[in-house]
Amino acid sequence: MLGRLLERLVDAQTRWAKPVGDWLHGVTAAVFGRILPVRDFLAGTWLGHPLHALLTDVPIGALTVTIVLDVIGQPVAADVALLIGVLTMLASALAGYADYSTTDGRARVRATVHSAVMLVSLAIYVVSLAIRATGPTNRALPIALSIVAYVILAGGAFVGGDVVFVLGNMVDRHAWRSSGTKWQPLEVGEIAEGSLVKAKLGIQDLLLIRTGDTILALHNQCAHAGGPLNEGTLVDGCVECPWHGSRFEVATGRRRRGPTVYDQPSYEVRKIDAGGYEARRVS
Ligand code: FES
Known part of the structure; x- marks a missing residue:
């Protein structure tokens, strides 16, 4: 009341x-x-x-x-x-x-x-x-x-x-996301070297970055306030969010620059024999 x-x-x-x-x-x-x-x-x-x-x-x-x-x-x-x-x-x-x-x-x-x-x-x-x-x-x-x-x-x-x-400001955008270890198929087209590629993992959006034969993956929604990381830029081994400039290491999801106070969930990706890729969360 x-x-x-x-x-x-x-x-x-x-x-x-x-x-x-x-x-x-x-x-x-x-x-x-x-x-x-x-x-x-x-x-x-x-x-x-x-x-x-x-x-x-x-x-x-x-x-x-x-x-x-x-x-x-x-x-x-x-x-x-x-x-x-x-x-x-x-x-x-x-x-x-x-x-x-x-x-x-x-x-x-x-x-x-x-x-x-x-x-x-x-x-x-x-x-x-x-x-x-x-x-x-x-x-x-x-x-x-x-x-x-x-x-x-x-x-x-x-x-x-x-x-x-009530409005969720400064709350980790991934607070309720499960960290399950099950491999799931990825929906993605071509992953060009050095580009920020958006992919679907079930209902989640991931960000993929190819470095040689390795594909690194983070959740695509910025932990700070939900900015789309695939629209950001790559700087010094980090992806920089387009909204407020938080930086996360692409290899680990660890925060390197604020304003985020949270790390970004990271995923591992593997190629499957039938063609295509699958991924699972690691942190
Ligand atoms: S939403 Fe990414 S830095 Fe704020």
């Missing part, structure tokens, strides 16, 4: 969130596009896990503790917890904007709402922190501000959760 209400409220923001999101995406894409190693670090490519999702736990914990400490009358500890909360909110926002720079469609609109709500919450927290820093004898106002900011933060976290759990 409450979830539906919030969802309707978020969807009603599309009118402003779409143009603002397009603008903000342009800015973040331009900034992070110039510092790809930083973007990939903030995305979590090195970790194999989205860093933003991990970082958000820290401010939520610290800001929850702030309320508890305020309520039980521990002002110094509460202020320290709030400072930690504000600093880690900033770190989390930075990682979030790195993800945002490669977020498209409906997920971008919702991520814009998420970002706006979180910035409002952060601004109120900063005001609360500034008042606390003056050492007021009456702490009612900064405590009230912290509580208001916390409620807004919870709303923002709900919308952020939607971006991941």
